[in-house]
Amino acid sequence: MLSVEGVSKVFLAGGRQVVALEDINLGIEPQEFAVIVGPSGCGKTTLLRMVAGLEKPTSGTITLHGRPISGPGADRGMVFQAYTLFPWLTVEDNVAFGPRLRRIPEKQVESIVDHYLQVTGLLEFRRLYPKALSGGMKQRVAIARAMANEPDILLMDEPFGALDAQTRVVMQELLLRVWEEDHKTVLFITHDIDEAIFLADTIHVMTRQPGTIKKTIKVSLPRPRDHSILLTPEFIAMKKEIVDMIWEESKKAAEEVSVLDV
Numbered sequence: 401m402l403s404v405e406g407v408s409k410v411f412l413a414g415g416r417q418v419v420a421l422e423d424i425n426l427g428i429e430p431q432e433f434a435v436i437v438g439p440s441g442c443g444k445t446t447l448l449r450m451v452a453g454l455e456k457p458t459s460g461t462i463t464l465h466g467r468p469i470s471g472p473g474a475d476r477g478m479v480f481q482a483y484t485l486f487p488w489l490t491v492e493d494n495v496a497f498g499p500r501l502r503r504i505p506e507k508q509v510e511s512i513v514d515h516y517l518q519v520t521g522l523l524e525f526r527r528l529y530p531k532a533l534s535g536g537m538k539q540r541v542a543i544a545r546a547m548a549n550e551p552d553i554l555l556m557d558e559p560f561g562a563l564d565a566q567t568r569v570v571m572q573e574l575l576l577r578v579w580e581e582d583h584k585t586v587l588f589i590t591h592d593i594d595e596a597i598f599l600a601d602t603i604h605v606m607t608r609q610p611g612t613i614k615k616t617i618k619v620s621l622p623r624p625r626d627h628s629i630l631l632t633p634e635f636i637a638m639k640k641e642i643v644d645m646i647w648e649e650s651k652k653a654a655e656e657v658s659v660l661d662v
């Protein structure tokens with residue numbers, strides 16, 4: 401469904417070339433929950449921004465349903481770490497924003513909004529403004545709003561990165577419950593390995609900068625999942641494998657920096 405082929409990205413910064421990504425290849429199947437993990441600065445956000453159409457690859461191609469991505473589009477829904485709700489709209493009007501923009505008849509908008517407020521547990525907060533919501537609730541609205549647009553793929557960049565540990569766990573379980581309703585295709589970025597294994601069908605582990613795919617791992621833990629799965633031997637074995645890979649990359653990156661410093 402989504403195909404990234406031979407994608408590289410070079411930035412020009414202060415007269416220097418920064419090779420952020422090098423020869424990225426990956427494919428995502430319909431209804432797959434794909435997660436990208438990697439050390440800090442390996443280019444995760446850059447890759448997601450290219451899939452979103454906010455950046456162009458320097459070389460290579462990204463296609464969705466076989467069509468090259470040339471800019472942002474309603475077929476891709478975005479949820480970022482920073483809260484991006486419209487502060488002047490209530491919870492329900494934030495969720496209704498996209499469907500109204502697409503001129504969906506108001507009766508249908510209402511039923512879409514009711515559905516996504518219900519699955520995200522926000523029905524009783526529908527008339528509140530974002531400033532009255534906690535961080536976790538704001539991200540629930542952001543998820544409901546992205547899903548109400550009925551995109552082909554949901555792109556999530558560390559959506560729970562700003563939340564405290566307990567809220568984060570609650571949000572991961574909520575996201576899986578929502579996902580299990582309609583199995584939307586998801587591309588999710590995180591540096592949290594527990595989060596990656598807990599959510600994913602497939603994990604793409606990236607190398608240090610210039611980022612490329614080091615290994616793709618299938619997560620065959622049974623679904624539906626809850627957090628008790630974190631204590632299973634399968635989970636712990638997978639975590640060890642990924643921690644080792646990222647640790648190796650971070651160590652090499654640190655060694656490269658200290659060599660440059662000398």
Ligand SMILES: Nc1ncnc2c1ncn2[C@@H]1O[C@H](COP(=O)(O)OP(=O)(O)OP(=O)(O)O)[C@@H](O)[C@H]1O
Pocket residue numbers: 411412413418419420438439440441442443444445446447591609
């Ligand atoms: N607009 C830009 N101009 C110049 N360099 C950039 C730009 N955007 C990203 N970079 C560089 O590209 C590399 C990858 O950045 P990116 O933010 O994609 O990494 P990341 O894996 O998401 O990092 P983190 O996990 O720390 O958020 C970094 O070296 C970054 O400085």
